[in-house]
Amino acid sequence: MTQRAGGRPPVTRRVLDILGAFSAEHPALSITQIARRAGLPLSTAHRLTGELTCWGALERDAGGLYRVGLRLFEVAALAPRGPALREAAMPFLEDLYEATHENVHLAVLDGLEVVYIERISARDAVHVFSRVGGRWPAHATGVGLAMLAHSDRDLQERAIAAPLRRFTDRTIASGPRLRRALAEVRRTGVAISDGQVETFALSVGAPVFGPDDTVVAAVAIVVPNTGWDARSLTPVVRASARGISRALGAPRAVRPPETAMHDR
Amino acid sequence: MTQRAGGRPPVTRRVLDILGAFSAEHPALSITQIARRAGLPLSTAHRLTGELTCWGALERDAGGLYRVGLRLFEVAALAPRGPALREAAMPFLEDLYEATHENVHLAVLDGLEVVYIERISARDAVHVFSRVGGRWPAHATGVGLAMLAHSDRDLQERAIAAPLRRFTDRTIASGPRLRRALAEVRRTGVAISDGQVETFALSVGAPVFGPDDTVVAAVAIVVPNTGWDARSLTPVVRASARGISRALGAPRAVRPPETAMHDR
Numbered sequence: 001m002t003q004r005a006g007g008r009p010p011v012t013r014r015v016l017d018i019l020g021a022f023s024a025e026h027p028a029l030s031i032t033q034i035a036r037r038a039g040l041p042l043s044t045a046h047r048l049t050g051e052l053t054c055w056g057a058l059e060r061d062a063g064g065l066y067r068v069g070l071r072l073f074e075v076a077a078l079a080p081r082g083p084a085l086r087e088a089a090m091p092f093l094e095d096l097y098e099a100t101h102e103n104v105h106l107a108v109l110d111g112l113e114v115v116y117i118e119r120i121s122a123r124d125a126v127h128v129f130s131r132v133g134g135r136w137p138a139h140a141t142g143v144g145l146a147m148l149a150h151s152d153r154d155l156q157e158r159a160i161a162a163p164l165r166r167f168t169d170r171t172i173a174s175g176p177r178l179r180r181a182l183a184e185v186r187r188t189g190v191a192i193s194d195g196q197v198e199t200f201a202l203s204v205g206a207p208v209f210g211p212d213d214t215v216v217a218a219v220a221i222v223v224p225n226t227g228w229d230a231r232s233l234t235p236v237v238r239a240s241a242r243g244i245s246r247a248l249g250a251p252r253a254v255r256p257p258e259t260a261m262h263d264r
Numbered sequence: 265m266t267q268r269a270g271g272r273p274p275v276t277r278r279v280l281d282i283l284g285a286f287s288a289e290h291p292a293l294s295i296t297q298i299a300r301r302a303g304l305p306l307s308t309a310h311r312l313t314g315e316l317t318c319w320g321a322l323e324r325d326a327g328g329l330y331r332v333g334l335r336l337f338e339v340a341a342l343a344p345r346g347p348a349l350r351e352a353a354m355p356f357l358e359d360l361y362e363a364t365h366e367n368v369h370l371a372v373l374d375g376l377e378v379v380y381i382e383r384i385s386a387r388d389a390v391h392v393f394s395r396v397g398g399r400w401p402a403h404a405t406g407v408g409l410a411m412l413a414h415s416d417r418d419l420q421e422r423a424i425a426a427p428l429r430r431f432t433d434r435t436i437a438s439g440p441r442l443r444r445a446l447a448e449v450r451r452t453g454v455a456i457s458d459g460q461v462e463t464f465a466l467s468v469g470a471p472v473f474g475p476d477d478t479v480v481a482a483v484a485i486v487v488p489n490t491g492w493d494a495r496s497l498t499p500v501v502r503a504s505a506r507g508i509s510r511a512l513g514a515p516r517a518v519r520p521p522e523t524a525m526h527d528r
Contacts (some may be wrong), residue, residue: 010315011275011276011279012275012279012312012315012316012319013315013319015275015276015279015280016279016315016316016319016321019339020319020339022339022342023342024342027342027344027348028344048276051274051276051277051280052276052280055276055277055280055284057280057283059343059344059345061344062476067342067343067344068339068340068342068343068344068346069343069345070343070345070346070372070374070379072336072339072340072343073340073343073345073346073347073379073381073397074379074397074399075283075284075286075332075336075340075397076332076336076337076339076340076341076397077340077395077396077397077398078286078287078288078291078331078332078397079323079331079332079333079334079336079337080291080292080323080325080331080332081323081333081334081337082332082334082337083337083396083397084291086396087395087396090383090384090385091385091386094361094384094386097358098362108334110334115334115337115338117337120354120358121354121355122355122358131341131351132341132347132350132351133337133338133339133340133341133342133347134341135338212326
């Protein structure tokens with residue numbers, strides 16, 4: 001936790017650190033756990049948790065443990081890069097889902113990581129690690145490569161220079177390889193991530209653009225890589241990304257496909 | 265805003281009031297608007313908003329306005345009555361969606377209001393007012409009636425005694441009528457709300473139960489009431505609600521339909 005020079009952190013920070021104490025691995029916490037994970041004295045944790053619970057940002061379950069509350073969900077539903085984006089994208093995601101009945105992802109970029117905004121999965125779809133609200137390194141995913149390739153040059157160079165975590169033998173784990181992969185995404189209009197996170201999963205992603213023509217999200221289909229050919233999924237994923245971009249008011253989505261015109 | 269006797273409200277409360285200043289009608293706010301809506305001096309609003317933005321709970325858009333941030337979306341994704349519930353329900357909601365290609369709702373009860381956790385809508389579905397994270401009075405909706413009918417007796421009596429807002433000629437707007445409607449829901453296993461919110465929309469809802477056998481959510485199909493018969497939707501909505509209950513570990517979902525046994 002960041003401390004102010006010679007003093008305690010501001011209360012805002014302590015309140016937010018309590019919220020940040022909850023994670024996918026630890027969605028239910030006791031006061032003692034909250035205090036330890038947020039780095040706060042027990043009495044402070046007790047008082048602030050009480051105030052958060054009173055407002056509805058936290059809830060107490062039947063076993064007395066604290067969990068993230070419904071009121072926080074309501075406020076977070078207003079996040080433009082969360083549910084608001086999802087709302088515009090949903091009809092297109094549904095169409096993508098019906099095309100394959102596997103997994104469909106919608107994600108945004110936060111630094112060098114993607115954050116999943118939506119996931120539609122069939123009951124018997126190929127298993128994927130993604131989770132709504134979850135993060136994953138951008139270089140290893142179809143949605144991440146699709147967004148990185150269209151991000152500003154500085155961010156791309158940061159990604160190429162960064163240590164790239166390897167998940168499988170096929171993960172893009174070197175800067176030069178990532179540079180080539182990003183160029184390929186710009187050339188073809190889609191990002192194909194085959195066996196990069198799990199050896200058996202194939203992801204085909206495409207970038208979504210906003211009203212100012214910058215990349216704001218990416219959409220992807222994730223299928224088992226046995227029985228599916230990335231080329232057969234490319235047109236539907238590109239069409240879906242263009243449809244979402246158009247719904248968001250992106251100028252390029254009303255022009256003919258840009259990549260096909262000058263790169264091919 | 266609640267004030268402590270003779271003093272300023274606690275900082276936690278002021279931080280939360282800043283978050284609460286954002287709404288569906290006002291998703292983007294200037295510092296001046298934040299200060300006014302949260303009832304704070306401009307200097308305080310400025311400082312706290314800065315701290316919230318630094319953490320990622322708020323974000324500044326290209327026009328300099330503040331919006332709810334991605335980090336808050338990530339934390340809120342851990343809410344057990346929000347995305348965690350949605351995750352368990354999603355495959356069943358997809359099946360429901362494919363049965364009609366109209367609107368599918370998943371909601372929870374908060375006092376006498378429902379909060380929508382998920383909405384799947386076709387591009388050309390009948391228009392509905394629901395919004396993920398949005399609230400609506402329980403007595404007027406299929407999901408709300410389904411949950412109220414299986415809530416504890418005290419809450420039901422509070423709902424029956426409360427003023428019931430009328431949206432159309434067909435809204436259940438009297439206590440005795442609500443009491444009969446709730447009994448009917450328990451008898452049939454589904455809640456049918458026909459033209460109660462908008463004259464042209466028909467909602468068929470069913471309750472979802474949790475591991476302790478209490479009602480935790482409801483699912484509904486919303487279709488135009490011309491061309492659809494509620495009776496034709498009843499089996500699929502009931503089956504879906506039972507499927508979600510079973511996925512959540514509800515004991516009654518593994519027994520035969522309970523309402524059909526002793527109420528008929």
